[in-house]
Amino acid sequence: MTVSPMAGDGAVESRFGMTELDDLPDDLRERIGAIAAKSGFVPNIFRALGHRPAELRAFLDYHDALMDPPARPDPPARPDPPAGGDSGSSSSGLTKAERELVVVATSAANHCLYCIVAHGAILRIRSKDPQLADRVAANPWQVELTDRSRVIVDLALALTRTPELFGDADIAKARDAGLTDDEIWDVGAITALFAASNRLAHLTALQPNPEFYLMGRNPRS
Amino acid sequence: MTVSPMAGDGAVESRFGMTELDDLPDDLRERIGAIAAKSGFVPNIFRALGHRPAELRAFLDYHDALMDPPARPDPPARPDPPAGGDSGSSSSGLTKAERELVVVATSAANHCLYCIVAHGAILRIRSKDPQLADRVAANPWQVELTDRSRVIVDLALALTRTPELFGDADIAKARDAGLTDDEIWDVGAITALFAASNRLAHLTALQPNPEFYLMGRNPRS
Amino acid sequence: MTVSPMAGDGAVESRFGMTELDDLPDDLRERIGAIAAKSGFVPNIFRALGHRPAELRAFLDYHDALMDPPARPDPPARPDPPAGGDSGSSSSGLTKAERELVVVATSAANHCLYCIVAHGAILRIRSKDPQLADRVAANPWQVELTDRSRVIVDLALALTRTPELFGDADIAKARDAGLTDDEIWDVGAITALFAASNRLAHLTALQPNPEFYLMGRNPRS
């Protein structure tokens, strides 16, 4: 983390220490190594969770099942074309950009520094929109979005901060706007996973890698 | 679910349908079958998540890593004897009863019907206290607890509803009260996992199995 | 109260001491004695309020006027049959089960341990539904109810936590759903009375009698 005169000494990346790649079990070292090779650095979340390999492994599995699902063999017809510039392999349901949109919106409502900055970077890349992440992070409730994106974000926000009020009315709004039950599940399950992720980051006072702040800000890059 | 004249027709156990044991992949059928054999029924959460096997598998792995950890070979000395009547195999860190206490407290703060009733039953059994779960569920903030239990619950509650305010002061209170960093992690990580679980239950309007309501209410049973 | 290893020593039933039946003025001793004879124990609320006989007497009078009203000579026709299994003597307005439903819902929103447990027991008996009270207590906002019960609970909740926002819109919803003005008054007045009761229980840290936890859980009993 950049050392800043106003921001404290910046020496602490996580409240409970970090585990380096070499100290992880083989499967995790390989798996996270592949991510690091692609992005050029090891995202701090993996180092912060590394001393509890079973938890880290389950977290990664859950994350991949929701954020990086395999292309489905039998894509249902969908009249609405996918929003965003996502060219990912998901052949049905939410686009990868929409999945990141859910993450940034729910993390913004939970004021989670790590997730806003890290997934904001991924949202910039997936959506090919260099401003969208900052705009959603500032105010997910009222940021201007397409109708489909607004319905997705509203569903996520309803579940994020007052889950006890979530109910049939929220589901009905999403269905009326054309979301399939599979898409509603995706939005709800991603919101649930990041309810956990956000709290792990708050628990550990996790700092984003410096690289995340700049990724995807230049549409050409 | 019991059909009640005031409670609607009770026909719906979950908003998006249920997957029966026989329709699960082999590993999940075997794993959940073992739980069902022990408790006498398939907890509804597994049937509600079953149509997404990868997510269910990761959820189970995460749950087991935190709620049913293996005995550790090298237990650190701990001056405070474990509270509660837990005779489980965990040889260090939080007792199993304390882990369930965290679940009931955070689920109460999130008003999650399934988790309060299902984990309330487990808390009655683990703590050998037939009233504790109802008391924590009614008011986790002020229910009378031992000092150690109070610190654990306060830490969980701080992270549950206003995670953006969670910080060094919360950690310091827990440490000052004698919690180890490993125990603080356990409390925080269980709170995070059930921030997700609670929202999955709200998403699916999940109903508790009728058996949970009565389990452990008679201290002799 | 049961002494529990996780729950503190359990020696204190109320923050300001208890008054035994024999120390009450004659009229109150007789009146509360009759309740005790019927239920087999003196509900703790009476012992906690007993050192202020004038307040206890007014509280009892108010309670009886709303929760145990006499059969009315002139029952208005009502198209909707009463919900719940109530076989009480009230010949019009809310059934006794519905009155207890209002109490449990408003006490749940106020997180009042005594009222949730004590009136939860009565609701189980009045509704002949052994799960309803636990379900309403966990989440009164979204628990599945019949349409009439939902309207009643929504009206009570609107007045419970944000009374400054209560207004014509809430009244109109209740009337549109078929509640008479007399029934709306009952819901509102019971909510008001338990706004007071809940706070008296919080003031005194009142503990429920152990008997309440188990009453009515077996539909046959």
Place this chain on the structure above:
Amino acid sequence: MTVSPMAGDGAVESRFGMTELDDLPDDLRERIGAIAAKSGFVPNIFRALGHRPAELRAFLDYHDALMDPPARPDPPARPDPPAGGDSGSSSSGLTKAERELVVVATSAANHCLYCIVAHGAILRIRSKDPQLADRVAANPWQVELTDRSRVIVDLALALTRTPELFGDADIAKARDAGLTDDEIWDVGAITALFAASNRLAHLTALQPNPEFYLMGRNPRS
């Protein structure tokens, strides 16, 4: 009520109609008639509750037990002289002005028009301070008060809006500041009673009598 061009037609004093003095049962007509004779008008709350005589009677009894308690034969010594200009007959515990202070503070936190205006008038008279009621009503949390008055108001406010958080810490602060348990009970019980009163006024959209707005504003009168 004064008809005002900006305030609607002002024709409705209460949502469910008013009962005139002559239509009340004898005991209530006599009792409220005595109040009306003293103040020059029938306070609207009595007319609004009049069609339910049993409830009105219990409400009046509760009110009088807390707001107009008889002089006690055996006043305990109290080192702190009573605050306020109260020359009432209460020989121990809270002064009558302090009781009204609790009412105005809790009613302000609940934004109850009737109680703020009606009891604001009584507070002006009891405290002989023509500004105090308006100041407390505007901001009970931070209005400048004597130390004793501040402790009383803080105790009431803690119980008013978030009763689930009320606990030993609030009691300890009040005791540390010199309040006796009897005085703490008075503050808590008055707060509880007006939690009910405020909600009855919100339920009925009760309007204050015009006379209340001006009473006690001139210190000479």
Place this chain on the structure above:
Amino acid sequence: MTVSPMAGDGAVESRFGMTELDDLPDDLRERIGAIAAKSGFVPNIFRALGHRPAELRAFLDYHDALMDPPARPDPPARPDPPAGGDSGSSSSGLTKAERELVVVATSAANHCLYCIVAHGAILRIRSKDPQLADRVAANPWQVELTDRSRVIVDLALALTRTPELFGDADIAKARDAGLTDDEIWDVGAITALFAASNRLAHLTALQPNPEFYLMGRNPRS
């Protein structure tokens, strides 16, 4: 300020001291002197802000632009006659009484003692309704108002406490009710200005001049 036995010594009108008229720069002395000549006293807000003349000057300019706008040469036709008894010179847009209504409503939601009392006095005078200010201050959300006044107040309240939720729906409601965009701007901009004013008064613990409490209470005066 009147010294009151229950209200502390009343010696402090503002947390950071007061600047007297004679110590202000010429232009401010003249401008505020004119106000003082009209009302008979120097409103405390000017004395509290006086040691920062540039800020006071900008505050006054902003205030006058919104609260005391010049008559416009080209008044647009408006089918709705202005509500309230305002006979001021504003020939279009909100009446002066409506502007003060916005101030009292937003200050009530922010619990700002100075602004409620000082602008409450002005609202009494502008509206010729001696009760309106007390009624709005007690509960701006539900006070009975004409339809037009209710729309104006709802718009102000939406922006006051949860500005992040303010959006197209609020604008649409105001337009549907007949407010012009110019009037919507006025409501929003006055709300914004008093979001600042209220906080300056909270910052300085500013006390209202005693004269404000009584101004305009007698409709004849």
Place this chain on the structure above:
Amino acid sequence: MTVSPMAGDGAVESRFGMTELDDLPDDLRERIGAIAAKSGFVPNIFRALGHRPAELRAFLDYHDALMDPPARPDPPARPDPPAGGDSGSSSSGLTKAERELVVVATSAANHCLYCIVAHGAILRIRSKDPQLADRVAANPWQVELTDRSRVIVDLALALTRTPELFGDADIAKARDAGLTDDEIWDVGAITALFAASNRLAHLTALQPNPEFYLMGRNPRS
């Protein structure tokens, strides 16, 4: 604004239209022209407020008085060296970087898109820290800061969202941490001004100029 597939058509920069530089009165055209010459574009806030020149002029004057104060002739000694990399001309009180820190923190708490993005850019430049603005915007309550910066931000946050609770305790914390009364005023007054600015931006749905998103992200630039 960049047109983005997920973000709507992006055609609207402000809800009530924009006024171009050439259509402003001479003094404002000159004043804002100077700003535009320096930054290379006309910040959208000036175009959004431009059709009300008197309000825009007062807003600019207030802004400049607080955010760009002249060097003071008589700087009081201050033991704490100024935090941040600010090399601005202010010779006492808060540094310019600290003033922008207050703006970003309060705007983050109010979820104001325009102010977070525009003043975030300025904070990056003033603090010479390219990450600080994103970190404060994500979570002003818990972002790691130097002790002095933390006190400043805490003071601003206390006044931003719950001004009714702001009081002597907040002032005492700031003074105990070494802030002078002049600095406390600056923090409070800037917070107040941006309580207004944030609401003007919410009122107009104001969009940041695209340039702001990238300014100051490269520490060399």
